Amino acid sequence: MQSTPPAAVPALVLAAGGGRRLGGRPKALVRYAGRPLVEHAVATVRAGGCPDVTVVLGAERDRVRSTAHLPGCRLVANPDWAQGMGSSLRAGLAALAPDAAAVLVMLVDTPADLARWSAR
Numbered sequence: 001m002q003s004t005p006p007a008a009v010p011a012l013v014l015a016a017g018g019g020r021r022l023g024g025r026p027k028a029l030v031r032y033a034g035r036p037l038v039e040h041a042v043a044t045v046r047a048g049g050c051p052d053v054t055v056v057l058g059a060e061r062d063r064v065r066s067t068a069h070l071p072g073c074r075l076v077a078n079p080d081w082a083q084g085m086g087s088s089l090r091a092g093l094a095a096l097a098p099d100a101a102a103v104l105v106m107l108v109d110t111p112a113d114l115a116r117w118s119a120r
Contacts, residue, residue, distance in 0.1 A: 010100055011050035012092040013041045013073075015108035016058025016081035026059040027109050029067055036068045041108045050104055056092040058082070 015028040015038045028038035042053050054074040057064050058081020065075060078091040089105065096103060 007101070008049065008051055009102050009104050010052040010054065010096055011045035011048075011104045011106060012089075012096070013038065013045065013053060013055045013106050013108055014085060014088045014092065015041065015064070016056050016061075016078045016088040016091075017085075017108070018059035018082065026064060028055075028057065028064045029060070030109070036064075037108050038064065038068045038070065041106050041110070042070055042073060045104060045106050048104070054092055054095050056081075056088045056095075058088060 017027040019025045019027045019030065029036045031037075032040060038055060042055065045053055052074075053072070054076055055070060056076045056078050058078045061075075061077050074095060076091050076095045078088045080087040080091075085107075092105075093103070
């Protein structure tokens with residue numbers, strides 16, 4: 001008997017923060033190893049097996065859209081980003097397919113290579 005492979009889990013990258021503690025630069029555009037953090041986060045969740053990636057943007061979202069290379073990502077604007085991470089989580093979850101049974105949530109300011117962890 002063949003078993004059905006598990007459905008791919010979508011990823012939600014929360015990248016809306018304004019970076020007050022980083023001198024007011026949006027967290028998504030802080031450079032790490034030559035690329036913006038948001039590009040690292042997207043690469044990490046994709047390497048972990050999440051082909052469907054939604055990125056929530058807030059602070060300087062137009063600049064993030066024009067600067068970061070995010071092909072194939074669903075970009076969601078959170079106009080309430082200054083209210084905190086909860087508002088970004090709500091905006092991102094609302095953009096997911098209604099039949100998603102699970103979601104992997106990644107914060108943009110965790111640049112370590114967590115692909116093996118996210119594959120779990």
